Amino acid sequence: MPRPVNDRPVRIGPGSVPTPADESRFALKRDRMLRAAAHCFNEKGYSGTSLKDVAARLGLTDAALYYYVRNKEELVYLCYVRAAEVGREALAAAVSEGSTGLDKVRRYLGAHVAGMVGERGPVAIMSEIPSLEPAHREEILALSRRHGAAFEKLLAEGIADGSIRPCDIRMTGNAIMGAINWIPKWFHGDAEQASHVVREFPEILSAGLAAPGKEHRDDGRRARAPADSPADSTVGRDT
Amino acid sequence: MPRPVNDRPVRIGPGSVPTPADESRFALKRDRMLRAAAHCFNEKGYSGTSLKDVAARLGLTDAALYYYVRNKEELVYLCYVRAAEVGREALAAAVSEGSTGLDKVRRYLGAHVAGMVGERGPVAIMSEIPSLEPAHREEILALSRRHGAAFEKLLAEGIADGSIRPCDIRMTGNAIMGAINWIPKWFHGDAEQASHVVREFPEILSAGLAAPGKEHRDDGRRARAPADSPADSTVGRDT
DNA sequence: AGTTGATTTTAATCTAGATTAGAATATTGT
DNA sequence: ACAATATTCTAATCTAGATTAAAATCAACT
Numbered sequence: 395m396p397r398p399v400n401d402r403p404v405r406i407g408p409g410s411v412p413t414p415a416d417e418s419r420f421a422l423k424r425d426r427m428l429r430a431a432a433h434c435f436n437e438k439g440y441s442g443t444s445l446k447d448v449a450a451r452l453g454l455t456d457a458a459l460y461y462y463v464r465n466k467e468e469l470v471y472l473c474y475v476r477a478a479e480v481g482r483e484a485l486a487a488a489v490s491e492g493s494t495g496l497d498k499v500r501r502y503l504g505a506h507v508a509g510m511v512g513e514r515g516p517v518a519i520m521s522e523i524p525s526l527e528p529a530h531r532e533e534i535l536a537l538s539r540r541h542g543a544a545f546e547k548l549l550a551e552g553i554a555d556g557s558i559r560p561c562d563i564r565m566t567g568n569a570i571m572g573a574i575n576w577i578p579k580w581f582h583g584d585a586e587q588a589s590h591v592v593r594e595f596p597e598i599l600s601a602g603l604a605a606p607g608k609e610h611r612d613d614g615r616r617a618r619a620p621a622d623s624p625a626d627s628t629v630g631r632d633t
Numbered sequence: 634m635p636r637p638v639n640d641r642p643v644r645i646g647p648g649s650v651p652t653p654a655d656e657s658r659f660a661l662k663r664d665r666m667l668r669a670a671a672h673c674f675n676e677k678g679y680s681g682t683s684l685k686d687v688a689a690r691l692g693l694t695d696a697a698l699y700y701y702v703r704n705k706e707e708l709v710y711l712c713y714v715r716a717a718e719v720g721r722e723a724l725a726a727a728v729s730e731g732s733t734g735l736d737k738v739r740r741y742l743g744a745h746v747a748g749m750v751g752e753r754g755p756v757a758i759m760s761e762i763p764s765l766e767p768a769h770r771e772e773i774l775a776l777s778r779r780h781g782a783a784f785e786k787l788l789a790e791g792i793a794d795g796s797i798r799p800c801d802i803r804m805t806g807n808a809i810m811g812a813i814n815w816i817p818k819w820f821h822g823d824a825e826q827a828s829h830v831v832r833e834f835p836e837i838l839s840a841g842l843a844a845p846g847k848e849h850r851d852d853g854r855r856a857r858a859p860a861d862s863p864a865d866s867t868v869g870r871d872t
Numbered sequence: 873a874g875t876t877g878a879t880t881t882t883a884a885t886c887t888a889g890a891t892t893a894g895a896a897t898a899t900t901g902t
Numbered sequence: 903a904c905a906a907t908a909t910t911c912t913a914a915t916c917t918a919g920a921t922t923a924a925a926a927t928c929a930a931c932t
Contacts, residue, residue, distance in 0.1 A: 455912085575815050595807075600841075602839075695920080699922080705920065
C-alpha cells in the first residue's frame with residue numbers, strides 16, 4: 395500500500411514502471427476529486443465542507459482522499475491551481491486567436507466563462523487563499539498576479555489600437571475579474587443555464603469597454619424579465 | 634457578571650434601567666468588534682482567522698468576545714448583516730434621491746462603494762453564507778435576494794425610461810454585484826486609494842449601461858498605467 | 873471608600889474534523 | 903489461480919480552536 399508522493403503514486407518493485415494508463419487513471423480520478431471538492435466549497439462554503447462531504451460525493455470514505463492528497467490544505471491548493479489553469483488557458487487562447495485588444499478581451503471572457511460553467515466542471519471560488527500554507531499561498535498569488543497583469547495588458551493593447559476607450563486599466567481589471575470570480579456564487583450547474591450565461595455574460599462585461607464607434611453588433615437583444623427564479627445573486631447571494 | 638442576551642446586556646436589580654449611554658457604549662464596542670472581524674476575515678480568510686486574531690486587533694482576549702457575541706457563527710452572521718446594511722442604505726438613498734433609472738444606479742454604486750471602502754469600515758466579503766446556521770443563513774439570503782431584486786428593479790426602471798439600454802437584467806445584476814462583492818479582496822484600506830476607487834469604480838461598472846446618446850460626460854479621462862503596485866486583483870487575487 | 877453591575881481575564885474543558893495505521897478489497901498482468 | 907500493486911475501508915488518535923466557569927478588574931454611582 396504505497397502512499398502517493400507529490401502528485402503521482404509511487405511505483406516500486408521489479409518490472410513495474412508506471413504505465414501511462416496508470417498515471418492517467420490516477421490523474422483522472424484526482425481531477426474528479428478536485429471537481430467534487432470545488433463543488434462542495436462553492437456550495438457549502440469552505441469551513442462548511444468536511445473531507446467527508448467531499449468523499450461522499452465520490453462514494454468514498456474521507457480517509458480515501460488521503461490517497462490523492464496530503465491534507466485538506468493541499469486539496470484546496472490544488473482546486474485553486476485548477477481554477478487558475480482554466481483562466482490561464484482561456485487567456486492564452488484568446489491572445490493567440492484574437493485580433494484587436496477588444497477582440498482578445500471578448501474571446502478571453504467567453505472562453506473563461508465557458509470553462510467555468512461548462513466541461514471544466516465547477517471551479518472553486520478562491521476565497522481562502524490567505525489560509526493556504528505560505529509556499530502554496532505565494533504560488534497561487536503569483537499565478538493570480540500573472541493572470542491579472544496579462545489581462546491588463548490586453549486592455550492596454552485595446553486602448554492603444556483604439557478598440558477600447560481610455561479607462562483606468564487597474565480598476566477596470568478589478569471590476570471584470572471580480573465579476574468573473576463571483577460566478578460560482580450564483581451559478582449552480584444547470585447545463586441549460588450554462589449556455590445562456592456563456593452567451594450573455596461576456597457580452598455584458600465588455601459592454602462598457604468598446605471605444606465610441608466600435609460598439610459590438612447588438613443582435614436585437616431586448617430587455618428580458620428577471621427570468622423565473624426568485625431573484626438572487628447580490629450582496630453575497632448564494633446557496 | 635450578567636451575560637448579554639440577544640443583542641444587549643441584561644440589566645437586573647432594582648433601580649438600574651439601562652441608560653442610553655450604556656446601550657450605545659455596548660453597541661459601539663460591538664460595532665468596532667464587527668469591523669475588526671471583517672478586517673480579519675477579508676485579510677486572513679475565514680478559516681484562517683481565529684477568535685484570538687480578532688480579539689488581538691482589539692487588544693482583548695478571545696474569551697472577551699463572548700461578552701458581545703454568542704459564538705463565532707454569530708460573529709460572522711453579524712458581519713454579514715452589517716455588510717447587507719451598508720448595501721441596503723446605499724440603495725435606499727439612491728432610490729430616494731435619484732432621477733432616472735440610470736441615475737439611481739449610478740448613485741447607488743457610488744454610495745455602496747464609498748461605504749465599503751470608507752467610513753463604514755471594512756465590510757466582510759460574504760463567502761461563508763452556507764456555513765451559517767439555517768436560521769441565520771435564511772435571513773442573510775433573504776436580505777441578499779431583496780437587495781438583488783431591488784437593484785434589478787432599478788435596471789428595469791432605467792430600461793423603461795430609456796436611460797439604460799436593453800439588456801439581460803438578471804445577468805447584468807450578477808455581473809455588477811459580483812464586481813462589488815469582490816472589492817474586499819483587492820482593496821486594503823489605504824484612505825488615499827479609497828477616494829480613487831470611489832471616483833473610478835462606479836463609473837466603470839455603469840459604463841456599459843447607458844443607452845446610446847445617454848452616455849455619461851467623460852471628463853477627459855485618459856488611459857492610466859496600472860498604477861504602481863505589482864499588478865494584482867484577478868482570478869482570486871488577495872493578500 | 874463601598875456597592876453594584878460591566879467588562880475582561882485566566883485557566884480549563886470540549887469537540888468536530890482532520891489525520892494516521894493497518895487491514896481489507898480490487899485490479900491488473902502473467 | 904497467483905502475485906503484486908493500487909485503492910479503499912475501519913477504527914483509532916490528535917489537535918487547533920472554540921467554548922465555558924469563575925475570578926479579577928474597572929467605572930459609575932451614593
